[in-house]
Amino acid sequence: MTKTLKCISPIDGSVYLERPVLDRAAADAAVSAARASQTAWAARPLSERVDLVRAAVAEVGKTTDRMAVELAHQMGRPVRYGGEFGGFEERASYMADIAETALAPMVIEDSGAFTRKILREPHGVVLVVAPWNYPYMTAINTVAPALIAGNAVILKHATQTLQVGERLAEAFHAAGVPEDVFQNVFLDHDTTSGLISSRAFDFVNFTGSVKGGQAMERAAAGTFTPVATELGGKDPGYVRADADVDAAVDGLMDGAMFNAGQCCCGIERIYVHESLYDAFVEKAVALVKGMKLGNPLEQETTIGPMANVRFAAEVRAQIEEAVADGAVAHIERFPEDDGGAYLTPQILTNVNHDMRVMRDESFGPVVGIMPVKDDEEAIRLMNDSVFGLTAAIFTKDAQTAEAIGARLETGTVFMNRADYLDPALCWTGCKDTGRGAGLSVLGFHALTRPKSYHLKKA
Known part of the structure; x- marks a missing residue:
């Protein structure tokens, strides 16, 4: 029997929507497709990746009235506040604006004798586990810079906001981002942990509870997979x-x-x-x-x-x-x-x-x-x-x-x-709030790895 995820609407307690989860074989196939597509994506000019992300944001902006109503059904925010497009666009646009500078080579020396520099390379396949409370804005915090930096992204959204991941995938694909480069998936906890522990991903970004963050770190233990967390607050x-x-x-x-x-x-x-x-x-x-x-x-x-x-x-x-x-x-x-x-x-x-x-x-x-x-x-x-x-x-x-x-x-x-x-x-925390660096120039640094070049010319 196929396991399903159910979004229970807080408006009246009814099942708003239901989606089947991927089994492990299907999940592995999704990751393999992401990995196979990532190299070509990263090889595209940075300006092209930026333009595609901007276009995807514009696609989301065409449906703000729908967004507000769907969020009311899924997580209860009143429609009078109009959804989340303002913050969603602000964050994605800022990261697009600074991408060229944030990802530029750090040149230490470029002389007749040596070229010494540090470049930023994408991690590869990034898993984004997004929460339900601000489902568009929290997801875009990582999705936009990860894609701009040349990573492939797999998004797993919270059960309470299952539809948001679908809407984001629709918008990014309509804008021209390849389907394998940005995927929305439905996974249960066991499959997610199994993928992380098997080194399926090169970077994991998790926003949620302290308990959830601990589960992510346990799954990644010994794999050396970087895990960024934004957890509880008081x-x-x-x-x-x-x-x-x-x-x-x-x-x-x-x-x-x-x-x-x-x-x-x-x-x-x-x-x-x-x-x-x-x-x-x-x-x-x-x-x-x-x-x-x-x-x-x-x-x-x-x-x-x-x-x-x-x-x-x-x-x-x-x-x-x-x-x-x-x-x-x-x-x-x-x-x-x-x-x-x-x-x-x-x-x-x-x-x-x-x-x-x-x-x-x-x-x-x-x-x-x-x-x-x-x-x-x-x-x-x-x-x-x-x-x-x-x-x-x-x-x-x-x-x-x-x-x-x-x-x-x-x-x-x-x-x-x-x-x-x-x-x-930089959006970051300490103590049980977790660790990581989101948005700003440091957000790009978190979603890439440094690679040094020491070239002796004579």
Whole structure:
């Protein structure tokens, strides 16, 4: 009996779509086809590869209305936000813009006696395992630069967003990228691990849970296959005494609640200077109370269901445990909260780091807020986490923000903003958030290997 993957729509719990997985023989054939096609792809001029990727992005841009509706069905984001094409295009276009410079030879010497230089070569076949929460943008982070750099790419998308991989393949193939060079595949965990452990791939990029990242590293153990991971987060925000409270509330609560809190770099804990604490909490509660929970296909909905009932169950459990331990919940249950995927967004105070809601990844619309007396206490609490993706500081003092940032165990430091990915900067993390370098010039370096030439001419 053929095993299938089922996308359960959070809108109503129905099966939105179902796809059969490849067995091991078919998966091996897909990898072999990718490997056979990669050399010719890499031999094409860089400008040609860039143009084809740009054309594929334009193909995706022709179907943005469809994208928004399909994402609402698959993972619950309200259609009012219009899909993901803006960020998708920004990231792919930036990587296309910098490709020639990022991949240029590093010439050490070019004289009559010697040529010494370092070139960048594609790894070969790259596996991209993409998550469901921002399924177009997270996939393109690696797909675009990997193809531009001359790699063949095999994309395995999350079960919750099976259709996204298909749509990307359609667009890239329509633009002229050869079908064997960019493939979307449906694989189960065992086949994926088996392929990695047999050295089927030359580079693996995984975005997902800590448990999933550990499985990828175990599969690659001993193969020397590079594995880049972007895993869990528990990103903090800090509101200093000199901050603009209204701007801090708007920025941090958007970071905490947008996409029903299902953001890799979403804000999950907030530390506010004691002089601003009461005002911040009051304004944050008022903002969240004004949100409209509901069917993501309806324009008035501002916060949709979580992508899966089990994700919502974890958030509810964290909230209930915290309240039982003395936390104060400020948002009364919304009428639309069905006890399943539709979850009331929540603000908790009187929280501490003994509570799971302040330690474990929530990945949902809940945030704990604590008062702090000074920068030292804020830094200590911000670093008191096994994760390290981003940290946001709200202040009028850029010099102090940079000084605080230097002491934070994180991949990105924001000032007066949160929950944003700048494609010109390296997207990376530390601790249990994983390791790797996405986007920016370093993203191209991660997706290629250096090759040195030392040519003696006499």
